Amino acid sequence: MTSCLVLGKPNVGKTLFSLRFAFFLGARVVRLARAGEERTWASEEMAARELVSDQPHQTLAVQRLALEIRARKGSRRFDLVDTGGLTDEIPASQAVREAQAETLGLLRQAGVILHMVDASRILSPGAVEAAGEVDAQLFRFGRTRGAYLILANKMDLDGATEGLGEVRRRFAGAPVVPLSARTGLGFGEVKRHVRRHL
Template structure:
């Protein structure tokens, strides 16, 4: 089964995207496989309300390990299966917390292995910083690694906001030739295009 990794900075909206995208594809309950940095795994089932409450939130580093959901993509008479993996939010510098260093290292290792990379960035933050380059090197490095894979797509989140729209236009100028998609993880804008992208890869 192909693995589609969602990666990006902390608090860009990765987890709420995963939950809402799973619901968009028809799930009413989801079984999450947690893969801890020490190699242990556990599974847990959620309804969508509980998943939003327990897995997503405004706290920094809410996600501290890989969290995978098996999903089906129906199309015509066919169905294709893939694994959508949420990851620990990345940050500039080296975290002082050992657990977070291990979690980020796990994310970076998965970035090298994934069949498909969905790289999420925060469009309003890009606008406020004056461009991706001024926001920091982290996202540029992720984009460089991701673009080596045919399945790379940069999800430019929060473009439902005016600042987000301006941030997207900045990115279009800054990252010419990069596969960019404006979305709203919260309001599910752009989900049809994400589905089409994943379908071609799995």
């Protein structure tokens, strides 16, 4: 199954986006496979209450959503893979180190790489969401692949417009989609990108 990886620093909005994007593509429930178990929620709100948090490292195991993109010429199935946040430094917590190792292990076979940054915090030094060396490394790795896309998330927040300029400067040459996992801004563009590369 082709996988579409959602990667980035902690707290940038990977999980909220993954849940909302699943519904945007027409999923009726959230069915998520994690650490060998499958869980189902009836709505994105119920899933988000449990899986999304303003604390970094909420996601500690890769979470797969089996999805389908419908197109005129038939539909395509793929796995949307929400991952644990990556950091510049090796984290003190063993659980976070394991989550990061699991995430990096998936990079090579990914059909599509969605690299998410927080446009509202990219220029906030010291913030966990600020862009860092790990973003530069993901960019270096990802841009050699055709299916790499940068998601500039949290465009609904103050400072995100200036942040978007910085995202485009830092990652010049890569396609960037201004996004809000909260409002749904940019979801259609992400869908078109994923569909093109499946």
